[in-house]
Amino acid sequence: MANILRQGLGVARTALQYQQRRFAGNLPVKPNKFVEEWATRRELIEQEFKWDRKTMTQVLTFGLLVPYAIYSVTVMEYEHADDFAKRPKREVWGGSDA
């Protein structure tokens, strides 16, 4: 059983290494170790991602606060330009009237 597991792990490791090496393709350049690792990490981002204070703050900021702010300003802009509510036309940068 342990042998089978070890073999399985070996195959998986080889597959991962094989995938890492393939980024450079067959160009006549020496594969850059850091580029290869970074590209691999980017592909497996769902495995690398961890919930911590920093990522939680980022998710809350860019997932909730920023969209809410954009939504609010968009709606506010509509309300400012609402003809049916008898609001005057907004003049952007002084308006176009002479």
Added chain:
Amino acid sequence: MVLAVPLLGVTALLFVPSWKTQTIRNIALNSSLLTFLISLLLWIEFDSSSAVFQYTNGICSPSGFSDVTLARAASSSSFSALNFALGVDGISLFFIILTTLLVPICILVSWNNIEIYVKEYCIAFLVLETLMLTVFSVLDLLLFYIFFESVLIPMFIIIGVWGSRERKIRAAYQFFLYTLFGSVLMLLAILLIYFQTGTLDIEMLYLSDFSETRQCILWLAFFASFAVKVPMVPVHIWLPEAHVEAPTAGSVILAGILLKLGTYGFLRFSIPLFPYACIYFTPLIYTMSIIAIVYTSCTTIRQIDLKKIIAYSSVAHMNFVTIGLFSQNTQGIEGSILLMISHGLVSPALFLCVGVLYDRHKTRLLRYYSGCGQTMPLFALLFVFFTMANISLPGTSSFPGEFLVFIGAYQNNSFVAFCAATGMVLGAAYALWLCNRLVYGVSKPDFINTWSDLNRREFFMFAPLIAGILWIGVYPEPFLDAMHCSCIYLLYAQ
């Protein structure tokens, strides 16, 4: 006729032995070229002063609203009303021509690099072409849904079988599941529409009225399906993954046609059927589009995979399109359609460029390329041209489309127009950075012997795209004329 030719090609391919690869490729190419020529006839014979669906009875006999619609209405009392009616209007015309233009290019790009299951590959593309053409021309909501979903099957096979790496299976599943999940809600909405109106005929539905609450529910259900296809953030994850793993021809079809299915759905169904809900949800669409434009443009700047760069920039451009569509004015909608056509030329061209590099060197990492301008001058010239078209340089096809979208958006909401315009600046940033890294720089001595410029086949692949980009960029009038009446009808039908 346009639908029949690729199917005839498929039938012919079934009788050719699998080992005769050259014959198979020739049959596939010729049938797709013939389809393209016939689709051009559609444009030549098209009556641009009419907003009704044309060619409903035959290729050269434009038919009015009355006879076809009333005949279908007469049989709409039961579910047998679901009939295979086809028609073309000013909106679907250019999507049909775009589809028929891109499929021969897809077959040409795979001429040498697809060596296994060539017959199945060509059949998959011809079937995919038929399905896409049907989606753009079908006049029944349920049939639209069926063909809209069935496009997934050949695309799933193309990514899963002829993809480049081990992750292709994962990418194919992701593509399939994302799009299918959204569509389940759409099917429920279609059933609700049928039980209220008793018909699924598009022209009849344009005349029917839904309550405000029901419009909102139906709109959300349709939105769940179309937003995945566009794709809008946060349901865009499948796209870069699918692009990276798909073969070059798969990426061309994904970027050129499949992304347009979502925006075409908005245009064909959400806007004319649910006008109240469209106005109600416009701030939501605008918010999602702005986030998508800024977020994906910023994400593009930090990518090093060539295909991912173009995939993320596609997301940004398609969200320009949604802004134009929901600006609810003629300029915005016409600009959106023009931008979709333009994106259908520019983005496939950029994927073809990446395919040219990948065929030679089997890597897409930008880090390993440098100084292409010295070793591949013709390729470098075309790459710079397509990149400039991607950032809407005046004189290229994206410019009139984006300009009209901005006019439409500004009339509706100046804040949204301002935020969307930042996407153009960011777009210029990543495009110039990409050009700088790929085309300029020092060419390594080892590369000089191994790098070869475009061959004749590759050049002819790019030629129609260059012509299209310049034509729309310099003289977009014929395109705008053909779509104008249909756009007006779409906006003011109710």
